[in-house]
Amino acid sequence: MSTGVKNQLRVCALSVKYNIMREMLNKVTFLTNTCFMMLNNAAFIIQWLILFRLKGDIGGYTMREVMLLWGIACCSFGLSHLLFAGVFSLPELIIGGRLDPFLVQPKSVLLGVMTSSTRISAMGDLAYGVLVMCVFCFSVKRFLLFLLFTVTGAAIITAFALLMGSLCFWFVRGDVFGNYMVNAMVSFFTYPDGIFNGTARFLLYLVIPVGMAVWMPVHVMMEFDAGALFSVVGFAAGLSAVATAAFYRGLRRYASGNLMEARV
Amino acid sequence: MEVINAQDLSKTFRVKRKEKGMRGSFQAIFHPQTQMIRAVDQVSFSVEEGEMLAFIGPNGAGKSTTIKMLTGILYPDGGKVEVLGLDPTRKRKQLAYQIGTVFGQKEQLWVHLTPYDNFRFFGAVYDLTDSETERRIGELSEIFDLADFINTPVRNLSLGQRIRCEIVASLIHRPRVLFLDEPTIGLDPVVKESIRSLIRQMNREFNTTIFLTSHDVGDIEKLCRRIIIVNSGQIVLDDSMEHLKKHYMGRETLEDIIMEIYQSEGKVAMDS
């Protein structure tokens, strides 16, 4: 590893560590938030217990698959919000002209922005995801896959938020649209893919990347398929690359831009 | 040695304009009218190593835009600029290792951490090793008298102590040029004085070049030997403080002189 990369990682790690320290400053608030987030997620188990009492198979899923889906969704979402919560406030940073401090540092602007904050409840999501995975469908192989898919899922969520946030470089009201898209993605996360068909399914795989973030991983964990696994990894890498390119394209526009309203 | 050199530096902003009334609102939707404003208009100047320069002008004169172009945040759309022999537009990161920036109201410190932890972070940002950072913190804390509060979380510090730390944090990597954008804004006179002495000391100890913008005449008078005044994007005056005062002999204060220059149109002619 080159020293440049090593130094960059050191800064990111410190940044994340300091963010988390800030959230843990008030121990009571931190613990209540974490616990409530776990309870919040657990409450939805009731919904699924009732649904599966009515029908044993919903969109090709049984209780086990739904719980795996929740596990992957919570862990990916939690990891993304623990490390890279800054990406979700990118629109405000762009519109408020607050990218400047990141531009005068001799480090990656993108990583600086991404690691600039954390979400307090992210720990609860992460813990709940791991717990659900271990309780409902533990096997060593599945657990390793679970870790991998948590990382790809977090990458997809982060990259999608980055791509949507970068719209603000071009469109003044891009933040509203971007927020809709990111919220829509999260809403679809915890429902079986089998209930959607036709155009909706197509959109949820390609436009709003729910499919590659959570559905495909669940299928691979239930029935191993190397091709599907590689396509998930490839999709995560591809989307990240596209989002990064869009961000830096936009950043050039930000620096050479001549629209005043955003900058004063 | 020349550390900053700007030649015909220009930046134009496009501002949306709306005619008054309902008709204007509709027009703004279908045929948005924009107006070009030359925020910085063919500005040329150079700064020598170790200089303390005041870059002043009324609000909207183009001070911040100029600083942003010198530090690589904004790309100029005309002219040429070099800082420490580097083009900020193309070598932004390389340049960042050698310059420091303090933007008045914008805080860059983590307030829940101590100044010490903050300095450690900036050490990492500028690729210093742990032992280098330690050594540098020791040195800075001694010179600038931080020992009393270096281990107190920033949120518990007084405003003055906080600003001191903000400035010292930007010195961790021994920058050769320091850009200060309104460093004393909103501070009481005592704190202002202590920040000024810090800046003076820094210039003396490390021969750091200081590029300062301020609305505070005291800052300018007590710190800078040279003054550049900009108005409507153009340089109207670039001279030594001494010469300026001699030329405007009879005016009570520097503030009066500056007011007079702001109000006069175009370039100020001064015989040398």
Next chain:
Amino acid sequence: MRKYIVIYRSVLMENLQYAASVAMGFVSYFIIIYIFLKLWNSMYAEPGSLIAGYGREQMIWYVMITEMIWFGARSGAVTRQATADIRGGNIAYQMNKPYHYALYILARYTGEWSVRLPMYFVLAVAMGLVMVGPLSGFGPFAALAAVVSILLGITINGVFKLCISLFSFWIEDTNPFQWLYDKLILVIGTIFPLEIFPRAMQPFLKLTPIYTVCYGPAKLTVDFTPEKFLEILGAQLLYLAVGLGAMFLVYGKGVKKLYVNGG
């Protein structure tokens, strides 16, 4: 003239902000209903089959009505404002005014939902007609019963949420309790009719606010019978009386505590 333009502009901006947040709510509502539409479509494998006595159309309309109440009843007055007034001591000034504080908050709450609910009503009806089709057996009596029970249900919801907020006289943070109430309504109440739960649980669920806040109004909309209407109306009136009684009682005790200990 200038100052009026400034006033006009600031109000316009405020309202645009408001419009944006309404649009945000609409999109969320749309997505949730869309997901449940798909979910129930897959649950009803054969057309014409019944689940717990409900047909597919009835089930989806049921969810649309409960979610409409949920989205329409979102309020800052009975939660944030009441808590802030009590914890921040602002209530001392409010108490001296010639009105009852709790009723003042309820009036504000009513003002909030009477703007929101009609908007969600229009959205719900439009989505229902386009995506599911009209409800069979829905007539003027059902409509009247639905309107009455929806209005009562939403009022009961406000009274209960305000009761929880009033506990701020004694405890620092009532948010966890608000949260528990919301979860009860959202996870158990809005998604399924009570008939879907195991028979043993049903009597207990009938005692919770779910029965009067979501189940009642939605049930009357999709499956109206005069007997059911009287039963639900009775339960709602009883609930409202008990809720209001509790509200006045808690408020009275809270104020007394305030006088004893000072603000």
